[in-house]
Amino acid sequence: MILDIPNKTLTLLDGTNIPLVIVQEISPPMQGNESVDNYFEMIKVYVTALGVDLDNRDLKRTFFNNLLRENKKEVIRLGFEKPLNVVVKHLNRILSGFIDIEKFAFGSLKQGNDSIMDFYRKVKEYYKLLGNVEELHLKNHFIRGLSRDNQLEARRCRLDFQLDELVERLSALEDLTNQDK
Structure with a gap:
């Protein structure tokens, strides 16, 4: 058996030439600085x-x-x-681009240092005291009162979720972020 790399052939003892197929493993691409x-x-x-x-x-x-x-x-x-x-x-x-978070234009409670869940409980309690039970108003008030970073997270999660699901996702992201600290 003779291995001829430049000609990419393998010659067997009986004289048969077999073309060599040299396979290179393809590395998967990485995003890096690419869009x-x-x-x-x-x-x-x-x-x-x-x-x-x-x-x-x-x-x-x-x-x-x-x-x-x-x-x-x-x-x-x-x-x-x-x-x-x-x-x-x-x-x-x-x-x-950003979703128009300004359509959620009112709110007097601010998140401050509260966790997402604590702030959500406060907003719900506040709305119960006002006698307002309409979820859209509660959602608007909640989002408007979030910290700027959490407003961005809410936008990234998509604002069309039901409030409970949005709060759950924001809380999970907050927990993940706090693990990094």
């Missing part, structure tokens, strides 16, 4: 090279693992089970 769109384009090339579907579970995990940390948080907020096209669209929407 989400550019990263997604790199993922599409990677998918083509691997011959898998865009919504392949392992590919989605690779996509997630190689995102920037802030974008990983956005995927968690949206839900990992969504198709990659939906995830990319969500990331672009979040990164490209």
Whole structure:
């Protein structure tokens, strides 16, 4: 047996030449400093090279693992089970502009140093005392009174959730952030 690397052939003892196929492992792309769109384009090339579907579970995990940390948080907020096209669209929407949080234009309670859950309890108690039970007003008051950072988190989580679900997500994000401290 003779191995001829420059000609990419393997000659067997019987004289048969077998072409060598040298396979290079393809490393998955990383987002790095790339925009989400550019990263997604790199993922599409990677998918083509691997011959898998865009919504392949392992590919989605690779996509997630190689995102920037802030974008990983956005995927968690949206839900990992969504198709990659939906995830990319969500990331672009979040990164490209703000939802009009000013439509929630009133509020006298402020979050201050309270946790999300403590502030939510105070707002609910306040609204009970006022006799106002309409959820939209409660939601508006709650969001308007949040700290600026938490208002941004609420926007990132999507303001169209029911208030209880929004509070639950904000609280989970707050817990995750507090673990970093």
